[in-house]
Amino acid sequence: MTDSPLRRSIGWYRIPILIVAVLTCLLFYLPFLVVVATSWTGTSYIIFPPEGFSLQSYIGVLGDVEWMDAFKISLRVAGIGTVIAVLLGTLGALALTRLRSRAARRWIRTLFIVPMAIPPVAYAVGLYSVSLRATALQDNLGLLILGEALLAVPYVFVMVSSGLSQADPALRPVASTLGAGWPMIVWRVDLPMIAGHMLAGAVFAFAVIFDEVVLSVFLTPVGVKTLPLQMLTASQEELSPQLTAASTLVSMAAVLLLGGYSLFSSRRAARARRLSRKAATV
The missing domain is CATH 1.20.5 (Single alpha-helices involved in coiled-coils or other helix-helix interfaces)
Known part of the structure; x- marks a missing residue:
């Protein structure tokens, strides 16, 4: 062979x-x-190799009000933040394609990607200073959601920009020649082409926001904890199997999320290949 x-x-x-x-x-x-x-140990403390086999730590996490409240808050923050990140990242990528100056496109692209290189602590301290001046933002999750969304925007921007770069550049001029305005071009031409990339950006944005802990340390209101912050607090107070059980549950949820997207993406690509082969034979 x-x-x-x-x-x-x-x-x-x-x-x-x-x-x-x-x-x-x-x-x-x-x-x-x-x-x-x-997380499977039968003891009340973390030990490896585990002694015995028990699911008591998982039952404890799922039945603990503090853990479940933290999970619900993280889910809310990640959900709303993902919507904002997808909206801003997609709009930024679409706007960039309409700039004629290559230098302007290069600089704006850099500005969109730079937040990925900014230390989260420096970013969190800056937002915390803003919250001290805006007292209305101190007692709700608004600033945390906005901060998390802005951290996730570069991931969406990169994904959507990749999809737009693979699109046929002749489609927009043809649509314009046929009388379509830019809102119709965006709705009927651009968005269908980048829908898969928007979904990929949303998956990455959700994962980034859900697991982020630095901003939560600075921006969560008093008495409120996200799940990563709850895990951090638990690691500092008591190393119990509940911590490893929560970590396992979060990791498995991330695997299922990414695996589900991978399966959806592969099926979508296979369907596109079948349609292209069918069109070629006609």
Whole structure:
């Protein structure tokens, strides 16, 4: 059997590269497996290897009002923040395609991506200073939601921009020639082309916002905790199996979310390939 071009190009180096890749995967997944294992322990404290097998820590988390309230708050913040991030990121990407100056597009693209490189602590301190001056924002989640959404905007912007770059540039001029105004072009031409990329951006934005803890430390009102903040507090007060159980539940939810999107995306791509083959045979 003929070797693949990749195997021929790498040569004998593929063996150490494979070993390094496997070790890297182990370093990434082993801590997670330890967390999962300690959540099953029958003791009231974290120990590895676990002693016995019990789901009492999961029952404790799901039946604890404090944990569930934190989960609901995180779900609300992530949901609203994702909607805002998708709206702003998509509008920014669409607006960028209508700029004729390459220099302006380059600078604006940089401004949209820069928040990914800003230290979250510096960003959180700045927003906290704003909340001290705006007393109306101190007793609700508005500033936290807005701050989390702005952190997630670059992810949506990059995803949607990628989709727009793959679109046929002749579609917009053709639609304009046929008499469509820019709102109709956006609604009937742009949005259908980038719907999948908007969904991908929404998935990443939701994951980023739901897991973010730094802004929660500074911007949550007194007596209110998001789930990451509740986990941080639990790790500082008492290392109980409830902490590892909550971590496992959040990790599994993230896996299901990303796995569901991956399955949806693969089916959507397969359907697009079938339609293109069918159109080619007509």
